[in-house]
Structure formats: structure tokens, C-alpha cells
Amino acid sequence: MLRSLQIEPEKCTGCLQCEMACSYHAEGVFNTAKSRIKVFTFHEEGRFVPYTCTQCSEAWCMHACPVEAIVINETTGAKEVIDDICVGCKVCTIACPFGTINYNTETKVTYKCDLCGGDPECAKACPTQAITYVDSDHGGLERMRAHAAQNLPQEGA
Amino acid sequence: MAWTRKVLRVNLTEGSLQEEPLNMEWANDYLGQRGLATKYLVEEIDPKCDALGPDNKMIMTTGPLTGTMAATGGRYSVVTKSPLTGAIACSNSGGFIGNEIKSAGWDMVIFEGKSPSPVYLYLEDDNAQLLPADDLWGKSVWEADELIHTKHQDPLIRIAAIGRSAEQGCLYAAIVNDLHRAAGRSGVGTVMASKNLKAVAARGTKGVGNIENPAEFFKATQEGKKVLAENAVTGEGLPSMGTQVLMNVINEVGAMPTRNMREVQFEGAGKISAEAMHEPRDNDGKPNLTTNGACFGCTIACGRISTIDQGHFTVENKPQYWGNSGGLEYEAAWALGSDCGVDDLDACTYANFLCNEDGYDPISFGSTVAAAMELYEAGAITKEHTDGIDFSFGSAEALAKAAEWVSTGEGFGKDLGLGSKRLCEKYGHPEFSMTVKGQEFPAYDPRGIQGIGLAYATSNRGACHLRGYTIASEILGIPEKTDPLETEGKAELVKAFQDATAAVDSTGLCVFTTFAWTLEDIAPQVNAACEGDWSADKMLEVGERIWNMERDFNMAAGLTGKDDTLPKRLTKDMAANSGPAEGKVNNLAEMLPKYYEVRGWTPDGVPTDETRQRLGL
Numbered sequence: 001m002l003r004s005l006q007i008e009p010e011k012c013t014g015c016l017q018c019e020m021a022c023s024y025h026a027e028g029v030f031n032t033a034k035s036r037i038k039v040f041t042f043h044e045e046g047r048f049v050p051y052t053c054t055q056c057s058e059a060w061c062m063h064a065c066p067v068e069a070i071v072i073n074e075t076t077g078a079k080e081v082i083d084d085i086c087v088g089c090k091v092c093t094i095a096c097p098f099g100t101i102n103y104n105t106e107t108k109v110t111y112k113c114d115l116c117g118g119d120p121e122c123a124k125a126c127p128t129q130a131i132t133y134v135d136s137d138h139g140g141l142e143r144m145r146a147h148a149a150q151n152l153p154q155e156g157a
Numbered sequence: 158m159a160w161t162r163k164v165l166r167v168n169l170t171e172g173s174l175q176e177e178p179l180n181m182e183w184a185n186d187y188l189g190q191r192g193l194a195t196k197y198l199v200e201e202i203d204p205k206c207d208a209l210g211p212d213n214k215m216i217m218t219t220g221p222l223t224g225t226m227a228a229t230g231g232r233y234s235v236v237t238k239s240p241l242t243g244a245i246a247c248s249n250s251g252g253f254i255g256n257e258i259k260s261a262g263w264d265m266v267i268f269e270g271k272s273p274s275p276v277y278l279y280l281e282d283d284n285a286q287l288l289p290a291d292d293l294w295g296k297s298v299w300e301a302d303e304l305i306h307t308k309h310q311d312p313l314i315r316i317a318a319i320g321r322s323a324e325q326g327c328l329y330a331a332i333v334n335d336l337h338r339a340a341g342r343s344g345v346g347t348v349m350a351s352k353n354l355k356a357v358a359a360r361g362t363k364g365v366g367n368i369e370n371p372a373e374f375f376k377a378t379q380e381g382k383k384v385l386a387e388n389a390v391t392g393e394g395l396p397s398m399g400t401q402v403l404m405n406v407i408n409e410v411g412a413m414p415t416r417n418m419r420e421v422q423f424e425g426a427g428k429i430s431a432e433a434m435h436e437p438r439d440n441d442g443k444p445n446l447t448t449n450g451a452c453f454g455c456t457i458a459c460g461r462i463s464t465i466d467q468g469h470f471t472v473e474n475k476p477q478y479w480g481n482s483g484g485l486e487y488e489a490a491w492a493l494g495s496d497c498g499v500d501d502l503d504a505c506t507y508a509n510f511l512c513n514e515d516g517y518d519p520i521s522f523g524s525t526v527a528a529a530m531e532l533y534e535a536g537a538i539t540k541e542h543t544d545g546i547d548f549s550f551g552s553a554e555a556l557a558k559a560a561e562w563v564s565t566g567e568g569f570g571k572d573l574g575l576g577s578k579r580l581c582e583k584y585g586h587p588e589f590s591m592t593v594k595g596q597e598f599p600a601y602d603p604r605g606i607q608g609i610g611l612a613y614a615t616s617n618r619g620a621c622h623l624r625g626y627t628i629a630s631e632i633l634g635i636p637e638k639t640d641p642l643e644t645e646g647k648a649e650l651v652k653a654f655q656d657a658t659a660a661v662d663s664t665g666l667c668v669f670t671t672f673a674w675t676l677e678d679i680a681p682q683v684n685a686a687c688e689g690d691w692s693a694d695k696m697l698e699v700g701e702r703i704w705n706m707e708r709d710f711n712m713a714a715g716l717t718g719k720d721d722t723l724p725k726r727l728t729k730d731m732a733a734n735s736g737p738a739e740g741k742v743n744n745l746a747e748m749l750p751k752y753y754e755v756r757g758w759t760p761d762g763v764p765t766d767e768t769r770q771r772l773g774l
Contacts, residue, residue, distance in 0.1 A: 015458060016253075016256075016451075028178045030224055046447035046448055046462040047448070048450070091386075
């Protein structure tokens, strides 16, 4: 079963545990500046919104890459950057409409969410379940359940 | 090791910046943040120096767990000599800048001297610069934040700044970071202004590594998070209600200081409580509270994000206050509300916004306004002082105006910026001032809760609930319930809370975790992150060492055991007039000698040579 990261911003408190978990897994240090997932604070609106790669099926980054450094992980469905092939041309960062693939000035290659090989650290670290890792075919399952619960048949009806 | 082992020394007089290695010998004895920075301060300044002169220093410091995944590991502190109390000041704040400074590679920044003209410190990893701030001077915290972000074209910069109140000499000015979190107490913002330092802007991309034992660290922090999540206060009460969860509880036990502490229960508490913040308003159908928000790394998320009713008189035609910002915490709601007799939630929220916008402590501000209201009722202050405004208790208009004046230092704002002690002395009624060592009381009445009275009287930074939160035991039963009206055993209780808190304040973690955690939960996290052996026992010893070091500083600064006192109103003149504590005063005299004894101090409150030797001071 393929899974996807599901983000529910209304549950996010902006604590950045996800960013720390992500950066530690990928970089070996707690470093929100290098996190693949970012939480945005909308101060005026009083909202916190986590955002990361949605692993497009026809991924712009993958199609744009001139050296085929971005490949599909058949197990997880993640589009992964192969560091040894990437030449750091950054065309993928231009191609991605969402800004979720970025260039790392230290490693000189681009980086993006790779779903941690199928066990995403951000989802595990989130204390409020604002980020979950769910069945890709039923991303809307919990929302369906919530709406279904509003329409429970009345007792005796 | 968790420490970055690097200190940045900024000489503002000369405009020079220098990198130094962190003194690891001291780190082993004082851990970090509050303890370690205080050690640096007491070694480097004359305790008798003028707090607002160039000889005072100001240290912004992180802890070893700041910037890590430990729950709440994002704290920083500001350590300096306080202009409000003349004693040691150490104000702790959350938000996000603590992590940013640490991530840029610095354990602490020591500011010394005084800049000839306004500057701000810009930290981008190793690249540290003092930049001109002439255009920022005279601006609010919120304006300065925007201007710095715009100038550097970097939305990820985190900023701590002072507002206009500090520039105008308000003695309880705060340093506000991330728009609405603050190193709030004891006038640390006033010290920053005295150095012509407008802001610290940080951007860290190095991250925090060097965890001594990563596997152990993840295990310990995971376990810690589980404890927080499963605890009723940290897992449920604080996220949904914020610290405001206490308003109705404390009012019911008759320990809610009201109208400058003349009374102990506020009839309007329900209108400014957590419950009220959840109620939809008539005007727009929205509640005051939009959501809860977390500081860096915090899995509790007690922060309040609120709006003011756009139809409220305080924000009419002022769209700049119509959006969300930091909402009322219990201390602010009490000081701005109950202590001033104001039960107008929007007026309190407005005053709270202004405290953040221009950087001043809502506890000291609210208490000072309460004192002014009593002076007004006594005829010592008249409408001539207050620009024709009725300053009676309960006036939301007076509260809002007072905040506007203190923000800018205009009109009566200069006097209100003096704080309660100096204001009451100036207008001939020192007995109206509800302060210890010149610092205003927080939101728990020592007549209804005896132990907290001893904690206030002996607090090293003047009246404060965060130096020994015996409320946990006396009201909430954490770790075990003690009778709030009983004095027996409170000396030991206060000492235990004071020492443990000093240790927690030195880690980079938030003291609110201790609603659920003891040092037994915290020590394994510190131990796994840091080199050396960090048991709960060692942390407690470090805490006691810090407490005595702070005490030594205060004594050298000229304070004595005579300053360990409470206003007569609370010990003699005015017994609690309602509730479970009716007829009670605080029996400090019963507790204080015992406290000195359990501390290993002389009957005059001076640490004995034996005690100092035992603690390696």
C-alpha cells in the first residue's frame, strides 16, 4: 500500500518538532534551516501551516531534471534525488510549482522530502497529529469519517 | 556535549566583537543558561554598579538543550543586574530566537559597555555584526521587527527587540522576541535600552548537534514527551485553556489578588477567564481565542493567539490591532484585569497587545496601574495627572490609556513607568506598593497561599512566582498536596522548589514542564545530551549552588535579610476578606527563620561559610 503525508493545518501549533526530526534524520543535526518540511506562521491570521513535497505522480522536478537524478522509489512512491547524479543545476527548483525542492549550498545538490524511506520522521514527531502518514488511496478517510459522524442515524429513527 | 562551546563578547562602547571558548569548568558546575550566565555575570561585574550604566553587562544565553528535540527546548534567558530591584535579574523567554542563536553557533552573547549611538546585533552563523539602528530607535518592537526583516530580505530571521517604553526609561521594560514572547521581568529591556542596543536579529543555519549519546537522547526525550502528553495539566489543561486555566481555580481558593491586593477574590474573574476567551462574541461571532500556539520545540503549546473585538472602543479605527497576536496568559489577565478591577476581556487583551508591541512586563505594569488607581481613590493622584480620565478601580478606559502612555512614555506614562514602589513613594503612600525588593507581585495571594508568600519574600529577583512555584503543591497537589493555609513545612517546600527551578532554568527547557516532570524526568535528557554525569541529585545540587550564588550577588549589591519581606498589607494590616482564607494574613515571620535554617544561612539570611564551602562557592 502506498502512503502519503497528510497535513491538517488546523491541528498544528507551530512547535517545529517536525522540522527538527526531519533535519536530524537527513543531516544528523537539529537544524530547522535544513528541514524538508517547513511550518509557516501566518501571524495576523493566527494560523500555522506545515508544507512539504506532495510527491506528484508526474513530478515536475523529475521531468525537468536533465541528468535523471530524480527517481521514483518504487516502494514508497517518493521522488528521490540521487546525490551522486545531481549536478546542482537547480532546474528542478524552477520547475516545481510548490517550492518544495531546494538547493543546498553546502552539499551542492538539491534536496527534497523522500518520505524517510517509508517511515517519515515528521509524522512521528508531530505531537498533535497535524501530520500523519496515511493510505494514499484513502487520504480523505478521516474527513469522510468526521462528516459521516455528523449524520449518524437518530436513535429510534 | 550539546553546548556549542562558543561565547560571543560584544563590546558596545568600542563596537568590537570577539569569540571566546565557553568555560567548560563552569558549565560542569552551573550547567547553562540561568546558572552559567549568572556565573559569568557575577565574575565580571561589580554588584554595586549602576544597573543602567555602562559597567553593567547583559547576557543573552541559551541552555544545553536549547535547539534540540527535547520538548520545550527553545528557551533563552537574559541575565543582568536589574534597574527595578538592584538585585540579580534573569528573565526567561520562549518563542524561537533561542534556537536561532544556538543554531548560529552561540551558547551566549555577552554585551558590555554602551554604544555611542543606536545599534542592533545581527548574527548570521559565525558572521556577527553591529549595525546602525538610528532608523529603528523610536520605533515599537513590532515596527522594528518588520523593518529588520525588510532590510535583510530574509523572512527566517528571528528578532528580539526593545520598544519605546524601554527607550523612555520605563523600569520594567521587557525584551520581546518573535513579536509576542518576552524576557519580561525585572526591567531587562531597560538595561538593553541603556546600552543603545535596539535589537538582536539572528539567523542560524548550522543547527544543534554534538549530542553526547543520540540513542539515549531520543529515548529520554520520547519518554519525556509521553509524560507531558498523558498529564492532565500539560496534556490537556494548558493546550486548551492556557495558563488561564488557573483563573477560576485560584479565585475559588480565595487567592486572587484584587484591586491592588485589597481583596482576594474578584467578582469579574469569570469574564476574563479562559472560559470567557472561548466564548463567541456578540459582535462577530468569533471567540477571543483563535488557537493555541507553541514556542520552539514545545509539545504542550500553552500560548494564546487572540483577537480583539473590532467594535471595542480600544481598537476603533485602529486596524493595526484587528489581527491576531499573543493573547492573555493568566499572569497578564490577572494584573491587567483583577488587580485593576477590570473585567473587560477586550480591554485586557488590548493592554496585553500593547505590552508586547512596546515591550513591557504586563505583571509590573498592571500592578503599577492598580497602585495608581488606589492613589487616585486616596486623592494623591487627581485628574490633573491623568489627563482628565477617571482612574478608579474597574475603569477599562484608564487601563487602556495607561498602556498607551507607558508604551510611548507620554503624559502620565513616565510616572507609571517607575513601577509601583517608586510611584507610591513619589505620591506619598509607600504602603500602597505591593512589591518585594521593588518588583511587583504576581497573581497568587500570599494570604490564601502561605508558602508562596515565603517564596516571594525570598526570591532573588523580587516578588515572582517563577522562582519557586509552590502553587503546584499548595493548590494543584504536584508533586504532593500541602495545605495552602498551613505554614509548617513551607520552608523546606520553598527551598526544594527554588533549587529545582534554578536547575530547570539552566537547561534550555521550560519550567512549565514541571507540572508533569520532576528532575527525574529531566536529568536523563540532560545526561544523554551533555558530557559529564547529570543525575537528578547533581542537578538539584547545581540548583542550590545557583540560588546561593544569586544570593551572594544580592548581598554584595547591598541587599540584606531585611529585604526578605512582604508589604504590611499582607502580613498585618489587611486580612483576607472573603473565601477559604478569610481572616488570614501571611505568617511570614513563622516561616522565614526556618527557611534560613534549612538553607544553611545565618539568622540574618547570609549563607554561612560552611554552606558556601559545601556548594563550592
